[in-house]
Amino acid sequence: MSKSSSASPNLRDGDGDLRSPLIPPAAATDGYSKPKKVTMDQMFEKYCGEFGWWQFRHFVLTSLAWALEGIHTMVMIFADREPDWRCTTTGCDSTAKSMCGLEPGSWEWSGGSATSTVSEFGLICGQKYKVGLVQSVFFAGCMIGAGVFGHLSDSKMGRKGSLTIVCILNAVFGCLTAFSSDYWTYTLFRLLSGFSTGGTGLCAFVLATEPVGQSWRGVAGMSTFYFFSTGIAALSALAYFFQSWRDLYIASSVPSILLVVLVLPFLHESPRWCLVRGKVDEAMKIMHKVAKSNGKTLPDGVVLALDSEVNDDSPNCQSESRELPNGSLLDVLRLPLTRLRLFLAVAINFFCSVVYYGLSLNAVNLGTNLYLNVALNAIAEMPAYLLTALALDRLGRKPLGIWTMWFSGIFCLAGSLMKGDGMWKVVRMVCGLLGIFGIAGTYNLLFVYSMELFPTVVRNAALGCATQASQMGAILAPLVVVLGGGIPFAVFAVCGIAGGFLVIYLPETLNRPLYDTMAGMEEAEAEKPSILS
Numbered sequence: 001m002s003k004s005s006s007a008s009p010n011l012r013d014g015d016g017d018l019r020s021p022l023i024p025p026a027a028a029t030d031g032y033s034k035p036k037k038v039t040m041d042q043m044f045e046k047y048c049g050e051f052g053w054w055q056f057r058h059f060v061l062t063s064l065a066w067a068l069e070g071i072h073t074m075v076m077i078f079a080d081r082e083p084d085w086r087c088t089t090t091g092c093d094s095t096a097k098s099m100c101g102l103e104p105g106s107w108e109w110s111g112g113s114a115t116s117t118v119s120e121f122g123l124i125c126g127q128k129y130k131v132g133l134v135q136s137v138f139f140a141g142c143m144i145g146a147g148v149f150g151h152l153s154d155s156k157m158g159r160k161g162s163l164t165i166v167c168i169l170n171a172v173f174g175c176l177t178a179f180s181s182d183y184w185t186y187t188l189f190r191l192l193s194g195f196s197t198g199g200t201g202l203c204a205f206v207l208a209t210e211p212v213g214q215s216w217r218g219v220a221g222m223s224t225f226y227f228f229s230t231g232i233a234a235l236s237a238l239a240y241f242f243q244s245w246r247d248l249y250i251a252s253s254v255p256s257i258l259l260v261v262l263v264l265p266f267l268h269e270s271p272r273w274c275l276v277r278g279k280v281d282e283a284m285k286i287m288h289k290v291a292k293s294n295g296k297t298l299p300d301g302v303v304l305a306l307d308s309e310v311n312d313d314s315p316n317c318q319s320e321s322r323e324l325p326n327g328s329l330l331d332v333l334r335l336p337l338t339r340l341r342l343f344l345a346v347a348i349n350f351f352c353s354v355v356y357y358g359l360s361l362n363a364v365n366l367g368t369n370l371y372l373n374v375a376l377n378a379i380a381e382m383p384a385y386l387l388t389a390l391a392l393d394r395l396g397r398k399p400l401g402i403w404t405m406w407f408s409g410i411f412c413l414a415g416s417l418m419k420g421d422g423m424w425k426v427v428r429m430v431c432g433l434l435g436i437f438g439i440a441g442t443y444n445l446l447f448v449y450s451m452e453l454f455p456t457v458v459r460n461a462a463l464g465c466a467t468q469a470s471q472m473g474a475i476l477a478p479l480v481v482v483l484g485g486g487i488p489f490a491v492f493a494v495c496g497i498a499g500g501f502l503v504i505y506l507p508e509t510l511n512r513p514l515y516d517t518m519a520g521m522e523e524a525e526a527e528k529p530s531i532l533s
Helices: 025-029 040-048 053-079 117-121 129-154 158-177 183-209 214-241 245-262 271-276 280-293 329-334 336-366 370-395 397-417 423-453 456-481 487-503 518-526
Strands: 036-038 085-087 107-109 302-304
Touching: 036 040, 040 214, 040 271, 040 280, 040 302, 053 129, 053 158, 053 183, 053 214, 053 245, 053 280, 053 370, 117 129, 117 183, 129 158, 129 183, 129 456, 158 183, 158 245, 183 214, 183 423, 183 456, 214 245, 214 370, 214 423, 271 280, 271 456, 280 302, 329 336, 329 456, 336 397, 336 423, 336 456, 336 487, 336 518, 370 397, 370 423, 397 423, 397 487, 423 456, 423 487, 456 487
Parallel strands: 036 302
Antiparallel strands: 085 107
């Protein structure tokens, strides 16, 4: 028997037995002999709150970047528009639909040559294709930027760091565009602007939605597009007051500067990104702030862990030797489960983008006031966002994705069958509006759906790839629109219906957790009978 056990039973310190521990084990660890590991979703649900004041404030401030993407994307509608013109000589035919057949010097631009790039750089008649070219170049830049910043935000730069960089680049390239001396310089700066714009919405979306609990994630993700549409509507007002295309580019760059200076310093990095990068202490600090702001208390003895580590019996849940993930596209392609999802997400995003941007660009042929028309198109998308947000957690991601694409495709098909003018022209316009209504809901849904299909470690890399496919659709859309007649509507119908069929092969993600690692997702999905269920 040891010496401690042979001590006199009468030895006491006040009322306490000297043989008793000063701190009972249960009190020291809140009932656990070692820290209790919980996943991010579990911590939000049990301790911090899934969507309290902290998440609301963080979501609104972060999503302001979506308004910037809407501005930088659609500014081309006003900067590259063809202004009104008028005859200056008696030999000029004022009833002509185009000035291309008129004698040089017999006409002039109504607002002067500085009104748009078309009037200043002479992008008319045989040079008109350059307007579509510069728009396609912008979307090509978006495609490149989405891939680059999708990878950077998953790796060492993080979500907040990547968002800061793209907002700074948006401001710089937007201002430089205003000083373009010729068309090709203008095209170069639009390419660079597209490069930074392509990463803006992607980084903002993930940063805004990752700190949201599972039950609120769908609604929050769907709500980001309200900011995008609001940005487009605000751009219409901005363009009305800044009639010169150079002034408009400078004015549209100011909001990016304000966001960097007044908003981004008050945002936190995504705790999910901190966790998968091994920065558990930093993630825990953020979670303590979330709990405090939401009026809750994070108990001692609870620590964040990756989903693959929650059931790990290792006493050191914050092992320094843990290998940090690369978060590259190759990691997505190595696993058959995520590889199939990636291919489907790429194809669906491509088809959706062809329809969305195609119908949006086709609206300029309505012959109405351009400023009012763009604003109404942006406002018309908002009911689609609302309805899909309300139905998202009731119908599920998969059925909603199928039917919104088919809804748009059916009305595009109807529009392609409407011939002639008069009443049929109005019917085609209505078909186009209903097509935009349906595809806007799909476009919104795909960001939430795509985010939930992939684990945190590769989420932005996969989303970046899907966004690149979306930009490829945007590049193709103007080329389809110029075909004229019923062909564009027919192409949009095929894309919408085909995209709906592809959604059938994706799994439902409603009420499924956001997995942190490939292993955690693979283990969970292995319990299901099919990855396509």
